[in-house]
Amino acid sequence: MSLPVLVAVAVIIAAGCCGRCGAQLPIPARTDGFVWGAPPGPAWGGAVVVEAFFDPVCPDSRDAWPPLQKAAQHYGAGQVAVVVHLFPLPYHSNAFIACRSIHTVYKINASAVYPLLEKFFKYQEGYYNQPTYTKSRETIVAEITNNLVAPVIGEANLAAYKAGFNDSQSDQATRISFKYGCARGVTGTPYFFVNGMPLGDSGSPVDYTTWISTLDPLVGKM
Structure with missing residues (x-):
């Protein structure tokens, strides 16, 4: 191709890339994340806010939750507020299903979000890539529904859960959680x-000691 043609092609490609990069990310109806414990209410402005991005089937996320929870309990909701954002890692095959399950449960009973997250943490090894390699998505969803979700929300709510899990809202909410993490620079x-x-x-x-040493200088100084 001639030089003018090459320049024209480069301009078109660059314009296309800029258009994609500048596109508005979807804005959710509510701020992403789930507040742990009692809602901070008016005390939110005076609290140290810890945001944690967790993948329900990530072993490091599982190990990170107890010391953070313990540290938050040490200070109380008025001094330290914890918000967990779900971040389904693409290399964990069942992470999107797990996060979508939690978003669905939130719509049915917001207080069941953390019990379900902790269920995933407790039994996550059964949903790692290797143990589920030969299982269909339908089978995995059914196992999560019956083994993890049902004990948390009760059999009476399963019909609503199944309908919510399969609608576009839970899918969109999970996608937004992932995009929100990416927009914040989260990589794992x-x-x-x-x-x-x-x-x-x-x-x-x-660990707990590190959390205390991190939060102690901040608490009460906002």
Whole structure:
């Protein structure tokens, strides 16, 4: 091709890339994430906010939750607020299903979100890539529904759960959670922000002592 043609092609490609990069990400109806414990209410403005990005089938996310929970309990909701964002890692085959399950349960009973997340953490090894390699998606969804979801929300709510799991809203909410994490620069789980700033130890579990040493200088100083 001649030089003018090459320049024209380069301009067209660059314009296309800029258009894609500049596209507006979908804005959710509510802020992404699930507040742990009692809603902070008016105390939110005076609390240190810890945001945790977890994948329900990530072993490091599982190990990171108990020390963070313990640290938050140490201070109380008025001093430290914890918000968990779901971040389904693409290399964990069943992560999207797990996160979609939690979003669906939230619509039925918001107080069941953390019990279900902890169920996933407790039994996640059964949903790793290798144990489910020969199972169909339908089988995996059925196992999660019967073994994890049903004990948390009760048999009476299963029909509503199944309908919600298969509608476009739960799919969209899960996609938004992933895109929200990407927009914040999250690359793996667990990933933490404290008052909006990324924590240096993100990517691996943070122990209780480290949480206390991180939060102590901040509590009560906002």
